[in-house]
Amino acid sequence: MSQELTFEQARAELERIVSELESGRADLEEAVRLWERGEELYRLCVGKLDAAEGKIEELNRRAEAVRPQP
Amino acid sequence: MKVEATLHGDRKVYSVSAFNRGVGSWLSRLPTLWIEGEVTELRRQEGWQSVFFTLKDLEDGSCLPVSMPRTTFDALRLEVADGDKVHVYGRPELYEARGVFRLRGLSLEPLGLGAALARIERLKRTLAAEGLFAAERKRALPLLPRRIGLLTGNEAAAKRDFVTAVAARFPAARVLVAETLVQGVKAPAAIVATLEALSREPEIDVVVLARGGGSFEDLLPFSDERVVRAVAACPVPVVSAVGHEQDTPLCDLAADVRASTPTAAARLVVPDEQRLRADLERLRAALGRDTRLILERGRHALAADAQRLTRAPALLLERKRAGLDAVAGRLRALSPRATLERGYAIVRTDAGIVRSARAVAPGIRVDVELAEGALGARVEETRE
Numbered sequence: 001m002s003q004e005l006t007f008e009q010a011r012a013e014l015e016r017i018v019s020e021l022e023s024g025r026a027d028l029e030e031a032v033r034l035w036e037r038g039e040e041l042y043r044l045c046v047g048k049l050d051a052a053e054g055k056i057e058e059l060n061r062r063a064e065a066v067r068p069q070p
Numbered sequence: 071m072k073v074e075a076t077l078h079g080d081r082k083v084y085s086v087s088a089f090n091r092g093v094g095s096w097l098s099r100l101p102t103l104w105i106e107g108e109v110t111e112l113r114r115q116e117g118w119q120s121v122f123f124t125l126k127d128l129e130d131g132s133c134l135p136v137s138m139p140r141t142t143f144d145a146l147r148l149e150v151a152d153g154d155k156v157h158v159y160g161r162p163e164l165y166e167a168r169g170v171f172r173l174r175g176l177s178l179e180p181l182g183l184g185a186a187l188a189r190i191e192r193l194k195r196t197l198a199a200e201g202l203f204a205a206e207r208k209r210a211l212p213l214l215p216r217r218i219g220l221l222t223g224n225e226a227a228a229k230r231d232f233v234t235a236v237a238a239r240f241p242a243a244r245v246l247v248a249e250t251l252v253q254g255v256k257a258p259a260a261i262v263a264t265l266e267a268l269s270r271e272p273e274i275d276v277v278v279l280a281r282g283g284g285s286f287e288d289l290l291p292f293s294d295e296r297v298v299r300a301v302a303a304c305p306v307p308v309v310s311a312v313g314h315e316q317d318t319p320l321c322d323l324a325a326d327v328r329a330s331t332p333t334a335a336a337r338l339v340v341p342d343e344q345r346l347r348a349d350l351e352r353l354r355a356a357l358g359r360d361t362r363l364i365l366e367r368g369r370h371a372l373a374a375d376a377q378r379l380t381r382a383p384a385l386l387l388e389r390k391r392a393g394l395d396a397v398a399g400r401l402r403a404l405s406p407r408a409t410l411e412r413g414y415a416i417v418r419t420d421a422g423i424v425r426s427a428r429a430v431a432p433g434i435r436v437d438v439e440l441a442e443g444a445l446g447a448r449v450e451e452t453r454e
Contacts (some may be wrong), residue, residue, distance in 0.1 A: 006212070006214075007213060008214065011213065011350070014350075014353050014357070015353060018353055018356045018357050021356075021357065021360035021361055021364065022356065022360050024360075024363070024364065024367075026364060028364060028368040031360075031361050031365065032361070032365075034361070035357060035358070035361035038353075038354070038357040038361075039354070039357070042350060042353065042354045042357070045350050046347070046350060049214075049242065049346065049350075052214075052242035052243070052244070053244070054237060054241045054242045054243055055244045055245070056233055056244075056245045056247065057244070057245070057246050058246075058247050058248075058249075059219075059246050059247065059248035059264075059267065059268060
């Protein structure tokens, strides 16, 4: 989990956590742990939405000819 | 034909007219044949003897001027226009008055839709056999692309429709627009190069091909083998929004998702931000509620335990007391006191309880215990 999750990974994990909690199988300690993780994922998702800044850019048509290959 | 020259010293010199006639005569011996190309610069006027156009090579754009008798051209009853791909039956000639080489067209056939369709159909079968269109190859579109690549012609409509729809649904979207040639013989190579350049750009998570409607020929580059293969090989998912609903260029089949219009493509590549946020809030609410429920359940169980715990000593005491009472009852039942209550008495001497008349003699003092109190007495007589 050291790698930054994508929006959909975070969203999918949040979904899994909710259904795990919904099933009522989790014991108390597990429930609290899941809740904390769920909140963290929620903040991550909302953060990604908030951070995104709309932008329309143009790729120079000549760019591929001029730019050296990395 | 004899071409006459004049002599200037030892130099043989031809007049322009004679030279042209000579070349023209030589050219006229070449065979009549079919030539394939695209019609451009078509000029036809009522007063003219001939119709003129330039036939352009489909691959490299080489040009060949063509003249065709107007009556022949009109008799074909074809709606030939610039951009049409045709087969022209003719022979080379020299327009001697101007020294211009050209093709004398005798007949013309539009390069049938049939031929092009058959070619596409063959390619479709080949590529399908390779598995290029297989459902297993289709990738899911990202829910929230970091950056969207848009490949489009320099026509305003497709780009505007896409960008407008994206911005309406998801104002935070980032779109990288790459305009390129989408029509004509150079389009396939241009599309391939642009697609590759776009997909190399950082953070591009999806590429959209957007091209408004057009004629069958206009859309041909999107059925070109190079383009179709490039779409299939694109490292990120591709959405194809080329032409109208009824057109199915092969790139539609190779793309991961097909959209009927650029606007529909926008709906596919970006989520509705409002809905996405509402969905997150719903998940979060469920998260809190479900956790609270589990905690609540734990708390209830704990409270019940605690209650049982506090009640336990009292219960124990009560039980002990009940047990004690039972014992006491039994004890009481066994005590002589109850017997005394019924009217019996206990007679004692110094030697103990008197159970037999023989244990005493007249004159002896005895002690008589009654239910209430006791009394001292002397034995008057004894009877056996």
